[in-house]
Amino acid sequence: MSGNLRRPRRYNRRLQRVLCISALFSIRHCDESRRFYERKRAEGKRHIQASPRPGPPPRQRPLGPPPRRTGL
Numbered sequence: 537m538s539g540n541l542r543r544p545r546r547y548n549r550r551l552q553r554v555l556c557i558s559a560l561f562s563i564r565h566c567d568e569s570r571r572f573y574e575r576k577r578a579e580g581k582r583h584i585q586a587s588p589r590p591g592p593p594p595r596q597r598p599l600g601p602p603p604r605r606t607g608l
Contacts, residue, residue: 559587 562569569588576586 555589556587559589562588 559569563573564570572588573586577583
């Protein structure tokens with residue numbers, strides 16, 4: 537047998553590759569991402585640690601019950 541038999545199966549390699557390419561594209565073409573990357577590299581972070589990662593999607597409203605309407 538050949539290959540890494542103890543590779544974790546909790547991630548999709550194709551998805552990981554797409555996200556890595558996206559981060560590299562972002563570093564090259566977005567000034568804000570480039571500043572973030574350069575700041576983290578100056579702090580001593582490695583390339584992968586300094587790469588911008590996609591954040592959670594913006595929330596439309598706070599979690600919890602919807603606000604009550606009063607005074608109609």
